Amino acid sequence: MAIPEKLTGWSLLMLLCLSLELLLEAGAGNIRYSVPEETDKGSFVGSIAKDLGLETRELAERRIRIVSRGRSQLFSLNPRSGSLVTAGRIDREELCAQSVPCVVSFNILMEDEIKLVPIEVEIIDINDNTPQFQLEELELKMSEITTPGTRIPLPLGQDLDVGINSLQSYQLSANPHFFLDVQQGPDGPQQPEMVLQRPLDREKDAVHYLILTASDGGNPIHSGTLQIHVQVVDVNDNPPAFTQAEYHVRVPENVPLGTRLLKVNASDPDEGANGRVTYSFHNVDHSVVRKFQLDSYTGELSNKEPLDFEEYKVYPMEIQAQDGAGLMARAKVLVTVLDVNDNAPEVGITSVTTTIPENFPPGTIVALISVHDQDTDDNGHTTCSIPGNLPFKLEKLVDNYYRLVTERTLDREHSSRYNITITATDQGTPPLSTQAHISLLVTDINDNPPVFEQDSYSVYIPENNPRGASIFSVKAQDADYNENALVTYALVEDTIQGVPLSSYFSINSDTGVVYALQSFDYEQFRDLQLRVMARDSGNPQLSSNVSLSLFMIDQNDNTPEILYPVLPTDGSTGVELAPRSAEPGYLVTKVVAVDKDSGQNSWLSYRLLKASEPGLFSVGLHTGEVRTARALLDRDALKQSLVVAVQDHGQPPLSTTVTFTIAVADSIPDLLADLGSIGTPADPQDSDLTLYLVVAVAVVSCIFLAFVIVLLVLKLRHWHSSRLLQTAANGLTDLPASNFVGVDGVHAFLQTYSHEISLTADSRKSHLIFPQPNYADTLISQESCEKKEFLSAPQCLLEDKEDNKLIQVCIFLVLIIKHKLMNWLVLKIRILLIG
Secondary structure, eight states, X not given: XXXXXXXXXXXXXXXXHHHHHHHHHHTXXXXXXXXXXXXXXXXXXXXXXXXXXXXXXXXXXXTEEEEOOSSOOOEEEETTTTEEEESSOOOHHHHHTXXXXXXXXXXXXXXXXXXXXXXXXXXXXXXXXXXXXXXXXXXXXXETTOOTTOEEEOOOOBOSOOGGGSEEEEEEOOOSSEEEEEEEOTXXXXXXXXXXXXXXXXXXXXXXXXXXXXXXXXXXXXXXXXXXXXXXXXXXXXXXXXXXXXXXEEEETTOOTTOEEEEOOEEOOOOGGGGXXXXXXOSOOHHHHHHEEEOTTTOXXXXXXXXXXXXXXXXXXXXXXXXXXXXXXXXXXXXXXXXXXXXXXXXXXXXXXXEEETTOOTXXXXXXXXXXXXXXXXGGOEEEEOOTTSSXXXXXXXXXXXXXXXXXXXXXXXXXXXXXXXXXXXXXXXXXXXXXXXXXXXXXXXXXXXXESSSEEEEEEESSOOTTOEEEEOOEEOOSOGGXXXXXXXEOOOEETTEEGGGTEEEOTTTOEEEESSOOOTTTOSEEEEEEEEEOSSSSOOEEEEEEXXXXXXXXXXXXXXXXXXXXXXXXXXXXXXXXXXXXXXXXXXXXXXXXXOGGGGOEEEEEEEESSTTSEEEOTTTOEEEESSOOXXXXXXXXXXXXXXXXXXXXXXXXXXXXXXXXXXXXXXXXXXXXXXXXXXXXXXXXXXXXXXXXXXXXXXXXXXXXXXXXXXXHHHHHTOTHHHHHHHTGGGSOGGGOOOHHHHXXXXXXXXXXXXXXXXTTTOEEOOOOOOGGGTOOOHHHHHHOOTTHHHHHXXXXXXXXHHHHHHHHHHHHHHHHHHHHHHHHHHHHHHO
């Protein structure tokens, strides 16, 4: 349009704005964008808000959205930025095949005005397809008398891309007999031909191997190859010849399967095999091979699958005639499919309102309806109608869109539900129609929240529950109607020991069934608290919560664990000592065990499962104490092996066993003597070592005894020099037992240190366990002091705390030295006892 020179800048701006407004109002100026194919989901296409002259916030206020038909949604609106973005990855070849340009059309709906704005998006091709040949290998037969200059048409490469990304060039591998000549075909594609430039000699080269490479023009360049095998045959100087260069046939799309469409004919004047002609498809698309069948002997073409005008309107193909010696001729065949009225109109209902308050005014929009017919001409022209006895009417919009609106005010008391039938009819012969139904409910407002059947719930579940098992079901009722009464359930977000609640539980939003996603351990979780929310589907939504308390029930899933005796880690059994002078009921050792379960599942009982000498030892049923059942006899073996079983009282009960050895001897020298008497002849070096060790233990014991006697003598003199000591002796009952250490206490102290011994067959891994001395066991009470004679009385007079501490430190130092010597001695005992 020419602009007058006298128009000022402001006038020009106003004129442009007015023109733009008129174009938008008339819908004549389509908005057009372009986007490359294969872009990621959410890629920017164009600014809808800007091109519509709207602010971003107005998109939601005016309920602007995309409406389309006939295909899945390819684009979506970003309400925050007002941009048009891709809804997924777009394949141009799937949408448009070889068509150029590839344009996707849809409409932008402004629901507040029920106004449609046409949008076109051009899908730009990228080089994402590689040129390919229909065949991987091509076998050709050529007579050896073929004259140079003979041209052999080669199969065309197929590239689904378009433009520069499509197939651009061919290249033939080097060969002295052939070269490649590419001709530009009348319909556009390049026609590669292999030209014979040197006479063939079958006796010299019977077969020629060539490679035809097809390359596109993209960046990077993609290429595909075709293996060509040229077999040289003897003389056949007459190739087949078709009666027509091109064959045309027009068939309706509803032609029955197996119908003979046409027959091609090629003749060859040669005789025998050289004149026998066979037919085959050449350089055809996969869709042709799938739809049609060619009789290789008669040349009859028939359809083996139904034809669809809406899928392909024309099927181009090339048929090759070849005689027995390999000479060929080709003819084009065009099968044109004629449309018949075989598609009923398609009715799409969008932006439908299924519920409407009874106080809505006339002209309220109920639904937006689109009608489309895939047929063409009159077969695709449609009309749309509804029954005349309803308070609704259809208003025609652009591009076969209609909107259904109320014609008068609705009265819910008169009718609470309307079933509206929409009929779309085309103008074909015979006409086809399609009906769609809209059910409209006249409702009240949502004013009642869901209510649970109970104020709170308590559930008891056993531990070790299977994962995914349902543990409880809640139920809530809503007094509202229809969707306002549709209740869904959800767990209120919370954490359990720092872990999100959703990791432990889930709930079926429809049924209210609560599922445990993990197996719970009573030892870790005793009780759990959940909150379940019930929410209706009204607008606005109303909801309510209820508390759900879960209590775990303990199961017997833990085996008793042995704490004592502590067995060596090398796999050997522990060893306990028992004197031969032990009376019946003497405490040899005690089996200590615990169970991680609770209640009855943690009650433990002990029993003697196996003994090398039955009747010699007994085990306390509830205490686990191992005592002698009778006096030890000389005939009793030095080694006594016991197996004690510990069992809980769960259902079913679980148990564990411990095996240890009891060595019968009054002292270590006696033990060595007994071992020497029952063992095999010892090595002289071992005997000497044992002797040295015994002597060393005896010397240390003598030094220790002398040290104690000297201390007692000194304290006795102190007792004679002071009468206060006699008064202290009469008041010993008021002193704590922890202030006294006597000879019997030292003996008990030594016994405590030599009580726990673990032996193995390997002396290098043997070890002696010395627990911390228990001074409470070595102290003498007042009553024992009164019964002691010469040695016991002075012990009771050691009330000076600092002297007692000095004596205890000295005793402890001597015992440490003795402990080291006993370690060496125990190594020998293990070898003799276990080995």
